Amino acid sequence: MNQNQHSNSNDNDPSDEPTAASLNFIEQIVAGDNESGKHEGRVHTRFPPEPNGYLHIGHAKSICLNFGIATANGGKTNLRFDDTNPAKEETEYVDSIMEDVRWLGFQWDNVYFASDYFQQLYDFAEQLIKSGHAYVCSLDAEKTRSYRGGWNEAGKDSPYRSRDPEENLDLFRRMKAGEFTEGEHTLRAKIDMASPNMNMRDPTIYRIRKIKHHRTGSDWCIYPMYDYAHGISDSIERITHSICTLEFEHHRPLYNWFLETLDIFPSRQIEFARLNITHTMMSKRKLLELVQDNQVSGWDDPRMPTICGLRRRGYTPESIRNFCTRIGVTKQNSRHDMAWLEDALRADLNKRANRRAGVLRPLKVVIENYPEDQVEQLDAINNPEDESAGKRKVPFGRELYIERTDFMEDPPKKFFRLGPGREVRLRYGYFITCTDVIKNDAGEVVELRCSYDPETLGGQAPDGRRVRGTIHWVAAATAITAEVRLYDHLFQTTDPFEASPATDTLAEASYLNNLNENSLEVLTNCKLEPSLKDAAVGELYQFERLGYFCVDNKDSSPGNLVFNRSVTLRDTWAKMQRKK
RNA sequence: UACCCCGUAGUGUAAUGGUAACACCUGGGUUUUUGGUACCCAUAUUCUAGGUUCAAAUCCUAGCGGGGUAGCCA
Numbered sequence: 001m002n003q004n005q006h007s008n009s010n011d012n013d014p015s016d017e018p019t020a021a022s023l024n025f026i027e028q029i030v031a032g033d034n035e036s037g038k039h040e041g042r043v044h045t046r047f048p049p050e051p052n053g054y055l056h057i058g059h060a061k062s063i064c065l066n067f068g069i070a071t072a073n074g075g076k077t078n079l080r081f082d083d084t085n086p087a088k089e090e091t092e093y094v095d096s097i098m099e100d101v102r103w104l105g106f107q108w109d110n111v112y113f114a115s116d117y118f119q120q121l122y123d124f125a126e127q128l129i130k131s132g133h134a135y136v137c138s139l140d141a142e143k144t145r146s147y148r149g150g151w152n153e154a155g156k157d158s159p160y161r162s163r164d165p166e167e168n169l170d171l172f173r174r175m176k177a178g179e180f181t182e183g184e185h186t187l188r189a190k191i192d193m194a195s196p197n198m199n200m201r202d203p204t205i206y207r208i209r210k211i212k213h214h215r216t217g218s219d220w221c222i223y224p225m226y227d228y229a230h231g232i233s234d235s236i237e238r239i240t241h242s243i244c245t246l247e248f249e250h251h252r253p254l255y256n257w258f259l260e261t262l263d264i265f266p267s268r269q270i271e272f273a274r275l276n277i278t279h280t281m282m283s284k285r286k287l288l289e290l291v292q293d294n295q296v297s298g299w300d301d302p303r304m305p306t307i308c309g310l311r312r313r314g315y316t317p318e319s320i321r322n323f324c325t326r327i328g329v330t331k332q333n334s335r336h337d338m339a340w341l342e343d344a345l346r347a348d349l350n351k352r353a354n355r356r357a358g359v360l361r362p363l364k365v366v367i368e369n370y371p372e373d374q375v376e377q378l379d380a381i382n383n384p385e386d387e388s389a390g391k392r393k394v395p396f397g398r399e400l401y402i403e404r405t406d407f408m409e410d411p412p413k414k415f416f417r418l419g420p421g422r423e424v425r426l427r428y429g430y431f432i433t434c435t436d437v438i439k440n441d442a443g444e445v446v447e448l449r450c451s452y453d454p455e456t457l458g459g460q461a462p463d464g465r466r467v468r469g470t471i472h473w474v475a476a477a478t479a480i481t482a483e484v485r486l487y488d489h490l491f492q493t494t495d496p497f498e499a500s501p502a503t504d505t506l507a508e509a510s511y512l513n514n515l516n517e518n519s520l521e522v523l524t525n526c527k528l529e530p531s532l533k534d535a536a537v538g539e540l541y542q543f544e545r546l547g548y549f550c551v552d553n554k555d556s557s558p559g560n561l562v563f564n565r566s567v568t569l570r571d572t573w574a575k576m577q578r579k580k
Numbered sequence: 581u582a583c584c585c586c587g588u589a590g591u592g593u594a595a596u597g598g599u600a601a602c603a604c605c606u607g608g609g610u611u612u613u614u615g616g617u618a619c620c621c622a623u624a625u626u627c628u629a630g631g632u633u634c635a636a637a638u639c640c641u642a643g644c645g646g647g648g649u650a651g652c653c654a
Contacts, residue, residue, distance in 0.1 A: 022594055050654050063649060141652055150584040150650060186652055196583045198650045209653035226654050250584060250649055271585085273647095278591090284654095326603070328593045330586090333647050337591055340604055350617060385617070416615070425613060459613045470613050545614045573615045575606095 024329040026270055030069055030241060032112035041242045042341045043075030046239050047101070047108070048230065050082045051093035051214070053469035054299040056164040057320065057341070064324035065272070066243055067106040078237055083115050084229045086213035094214070096299075105317045110237075114229050115215045117236055121224045122176065124232060124262055125187060129168045132259050134205065135161055136171040137188045144186070147193075148201050155201045175208055178221045180209045191230075191257060199254045203227055215400045231255040234267035242267045245274040246331060258461035271479040275327065276335040279489035279516075280305045281496045295515060296490075300554070301491045302564050303519050313487065314540055314550030314566025315341075319348040324483065325329035338489065342567045348476040349540060349548045349566070354382045354389055357427070357472045358563075359527040362401035362485055364447045364476065367432060370398040375477070378457075380428045394529055396429055399476035401527040403545075406471045407448060409437060414576065416469035418448070424469040427544065431467060472544050479527040483560040484549065485520060492516040493508060528561070535561060545569065 023031060045066040046175045049059065070077040083089045101108065114121075128134035137160045139147060149155035163171075168187075175185055187206035195201055205228035210221045231254075234242045241253075249271045252544075259266055276282065279488075282305065290296050290304075299306050302313035302567060310320065323344040327336055356378075376396045383389035402418070411419040418424050423433040436449035455462050459470070496511040535541070540550045549567035556562035 005581065024593090028596090048654095052654080082654065088653075137652095144652070145650075148650060153582090153650095155650090183652065188652095198583085201650085204652050209652085223652095225652075230654085246585070247648060273586085326593085330585055330593075332592090340592075343604060346616090355614080355616095384614085414615095427613065429613095452639090467613090469615085472614075532653060542614085542616085545616070547616095569614075569616050571615070576615085 003563075020054070025331070026272060026329055027069060027072070028268060032074060033240070034073065041073075042240060043070055043073035044078070044238060044240045045070045045075065045243060046078040046080050046234065046237060048080045048082045048233075048244075049097050050085070050088070051090060051097060052085075052088040053093060053288055054096050054308055056282055056284070056287065056304075056306045057277065057323075058282040059100075059213040059325065060104060060307060060320050061324050061329075062245075063101060063104060064321055065107060065329055067240070068110075068325075069243075075240075076109040077240070079111045080233060080237070081111075081113045081115075081214070082226065082230065082233075083113050083215065084224050084226060086209055086211040086223060087215075089214050091214050095097065096308065100109065100311075103311060103317060104307065104320060112233075112237065113215055114224075114233050115213060116226070117229070117233055118216060118220055120231055120236065121232060122222075125172065125224075125228075126169065127262065128189065129187075130163055130165050131173060131261075134168070134187055134189050135163050136168045136175070136185050137161070137202075137204075138185050138528070140183060144204070148198065149193070157193050158188070158202065161190065172206075175222050176220070177205070178210070181209055184208065184212055187222075189254075189257070191254075191351065197253055199214070199227065199251050200257070203254060221435070227251055227254050228258060231269070232262070232264070232266065233257045234269075235259050235262075235265040238265050239267045242269045242406060244269060244271055246271045246333070247274075248327055268394065271331065272329050273333055276333075277305065277463055278335055278338045278494040279491045279496070280513065281491070293512075295512070302485070302552075303487050305490075312564065314548060314564055315345055316348050316352075316540070319345040322348065335495070345548065345567050346570070349384050349542065352383075353379070353540045353542045353548055355384070355396065357474050357529040357534055357540045357546050358482075358484070358493050358532070358541075358546065358549070359401045359403050359472065359474050359479075360486075360523050360543075360546065361404040362474075362525065362527045363404040363407055363445065364448065365400045365432070365450055365473070367398050367400070367403050367450050367452045368435070369451045372398060374398065375475070378428050392531055393533070394428065395475045395478045396426075397475040397477050400426075400473045401476055401479060402448075402471055402473045406469075407434070407445065409445065417471055418469070423467050424471050425456070425459050425467050427470050427472050429452070429457070429460065429473065431459075431461060472546075474527045474529050476527075478530045478547070480530060480533055480561065480562060481541070482526050482528050482532075483555075484523045484526045484563045484565065485552070486523065486565045488519045488521075489516050489517050526563075534558070535563075540566065542569070 047063050047066045067077045100122050137158045139158055148157045185202045188202045188204050190201055191200045193201045204220045204223050209223045212218050252269050255269045300308035300312045323341050377393040378396050379391050380394045381391055406417040408415055408419050418434050420434055423431050425431050430452040432450040432452045434448055434450050438447040440446045491514045493514045496514050499510050537551045537553045542548050548566040549563040550563040550566055552564050
């Protein structure tokens, strides 16, 4: 970064003026509206989750978009729970959603529920009936479907379409009073059964549901449908820009129809492409299936793309927000590489996380020429990217653990680590040379005998000799034993729904066959440096040369530390191995 | 089959009639007491074909390709 400030004096450029970030298409619409004075420059968005599941990274994109646009324009954002279907919605989800939005770093200006508007929505419905724009239909669900027609076939008018307003009003009031059974009647908008847009073929706007609602209890037995409730809720809140995903595109004419017919505040719906990421999926319904099938330990399993899963995995709000701004907003269906998300985390943590030593798969090393009882406290830098993080002391002794993968009995040419007769540097310690390899009866390497060069403390040899490799280590006497959980992609295929011909009969079932069986590896005998003893939930560390790790927020306790690997470091050595 | 939306390096985005840019991935290199970080280099007939224009990724037409839609779900 300094290089820019010291840009050459012969450079004619007066400055490295940062060019204004280009606006995405929604920001352009908002900017245009501000310019034309459409809502006197007012910008008001909303984030409208249905409380029927946990938020995931796809919602994070929407949250960042909605809150981001409001903030950038001095506007406001409401959190609104779209709770019009009592069969699916629960308070548990309401709480988790609020927690996740806050955790991501956003504060809503108002929190509302669509159920707050049930009375008003009902009143508007009576108004539509009176003006002849809605009628009570007594077709059952199956008949309704067949009357709707198909893509090549216009729908037929319901025989109840011509009921007069008085009869409709009476019937509707009796629906509300609970005089009918579920499915006996519905209220439908009277639009156009021949419309090429199915949503305009007299959509249902109220149905009878004799189910307790998580907020209104049994006050109501008729509930409004999404299309009806959503736009009107936007309008009631005077939302200027109602941002939603692409699958609602064909609903926009209906959205507008309600607002125009009722002649209420003209919120505008704008659609963008939902987020997809490789090796995972965003379907709330299928995520719920994974939870119910015990394919994962819960909504907050660190392999899940849920906000709570990512949080438990060690993702920071900053990294997620950063990811969301980097992926952009368009109307193109796309799938982002998981590497982007991981990269966003690494970029954040590289600057903030303190370094520590941890050995995942320990191999004992005895330094034969090191005094039996001697213990030295060596200086280690906490974070080379942040001098203010300071230093710490790390104990060194005659017996150490090193990473099993840092030793090879018969190393290939490019292997810079330990091998028989080879010399490496112990990070912040001495050069050691492997003098002997001890094996068990099965022929497995169980211990290494080494010698050290006392002149090389601090990692430099006075005679100027160099070593290619530097490895991490933990002194055996003072090591903490901990559990470490390693995670990999939940799905082995980039697209979880990709058919896997070997196992699939039904394409629909394929995503279970694409689960990565090795997505979780639990290591129970990891050796960590003693300074990690008091590591607290929420703390993130880089275990040098391995990756970023956080204390698990559920299963870890002071005496029994459990760490999750949030993301590995980039590993060019592993990459070379993989190519072979 | 009808309607709607979308086609720019491998991936994802930018350029809004005027030199196709950035990030990630991948490959190569420099630096390095983390095989990390940082830095440098490499990769495009802008889906195709016509048209408008001095000039088209951008505007028009057609084709092709991808996605979405027929809940009393959201």
